[in-house]
Amino acid sequence: MIIASIFILSSTQYVLSKDLKNSANDTIRVSENILVQKLNKYNCARLRNFAIICCLLTIILGILLVFSNHGNGQEMLNLDTINPDLFLKWSDLFSIGR
Numbered sequence: 001m002i003i004a005s006i007f008i009l010s011s012t013q014y015v016l017s018k019d020l021k022n023s024a025n026d027t028i029r030v031s032e033n034i035l036v037q038k039l040n041k042y043n044c045a046r047l048r049n050f051a052i053i054c055c056l057l058t059i060i061l062g063i064l065l066v067f068s069n070h071g072n073g074q075e076m077l078n079l080d081t082i083n084p085d086l087f088l089k090w091s092d093l094f095s096i097g098r
Helices: 002-016 026-041 044-067 073-077 084-093
Strands: none
Touching: 044 084
């Protein structure tokens, strides 16, 4: 889950920071310039901030799901103290469309 959110964040950053390449074909350059103008019109910073917030929320929820399944202190090391009902409660709380 964390790896997927990092991948989404890095691919979004790549798309938003991609420089225009010099092309021999003027038609492609014009269409790329139009695309860049549209992206600037809709404010790329907002999209980048939204992607960062979504990735951070995904990481935080993943950590909560993992650590809500354990007790405190030395009990964390003992696999007999794992509470599957608590894990199901957390996952049902954050599931959508059920």
